[in-house]
Amino acid sequence: SQKIEQNSEALNIQEGKTATLTCNYTNYSPAYLQWYRQDPGRGPVFLLLIRENEKEKRKERLKVTFDTTLKQSLFHITASQPADSATYLCALDGPGYSSASKIIFGSGTRLSIRP
Amino acid sequence: DTAVSQTPKYLVTQMGNDKSIKCEQNLGHDTMYWYKQDSKKFLKIMFSYNNKELIINETVPNRFSPKSPDKAHLNLHINSLELGDSAVYFCASSQKTAEAFFGQGTRLTVV
Structure with a gap:
């Protein structure tokens, strides 16, 4: 069955640095991939969607990449x-x-x- | 205006009871979902409805029965509650763009 892995349970970085989060998937070829933010006690909030034919998408300090060959997405928060x-x-x-x-x-x- | 609202926000009940959680969306979306988030924070899909029709039932025990009276509402009824049902239940909706909007969650505690 399809599997999604975010290979860091927790990430701790210094203010001002770029945070990079990884998402890998197996046994499937999705049409698109999304990233959400969830704060404690709240529901997830949509941030970005990237389609299978797109390599990169940006929104303010956020950047998402989608590599369908590697079956991986990277999510970056700059500054x-x-x-x-x-x-x-x-x-x-x-x-x-x-x-x-x-x-x-x-x-x-x-x-x-x-x- | 709240896009996806679910009630109640907190629910504490005894084992064996029957309870319902209600969800409404005012976004005009065709698809609504129920997700369960356990203590490890993993968000697992339970049901998906499209225009009032059940599309997905992810091997959820039949003690859980969703009902969609119209495409703006998706309620979740749970019979014979068990300790393992304790979790946060999220309702969500989406349209063809697939961006999902979530409610604030219902924290269910079975004692």
Whole structure:
């Protein structure tokens, strides 16, 4: 069955540095990949979506890459700030169904930015 | 305006009871979901509905019964609650762009 792995459970970096989070997937070729942010006690909030025919997408200090050969996405936060501290989730459209009918999530990476 | 709202936010109940969680979205989306987030924070899909029709049931025990009276509502009824059902349950909706909007979650504690 399809599998999504975010290979760092937690990441701790200095303010101002670039945070890089990794998402790998197996046994599947998704049409698109998404990144979400989740704060404690809240629901996930959508950040970025990248399609299989796109290599890179940017939004303000965020950048996402999608390598369908490596089956990997990288999520970058440049000039990181303590307010960026949260859990970041990678998500894919699930296989075997129309793209809007199933979104499956990785286990998340808890990012901490220290001042 | 809240896009996806679910009630209640907290639910504490005894084993064996039956409870319901309600969800409503005002985004006009065709697809609604229920997810379960366990103590390890893993977000697992339970059900997906498209225009009131059940599309996905991810091997959830049949004690869990979703109901969608219209495409803006997706409720979750749980019979005979067990300790292992304790978790945070999230409702979400999406349209063809697939960006999902989540509710604030319902923290269910079974004692």
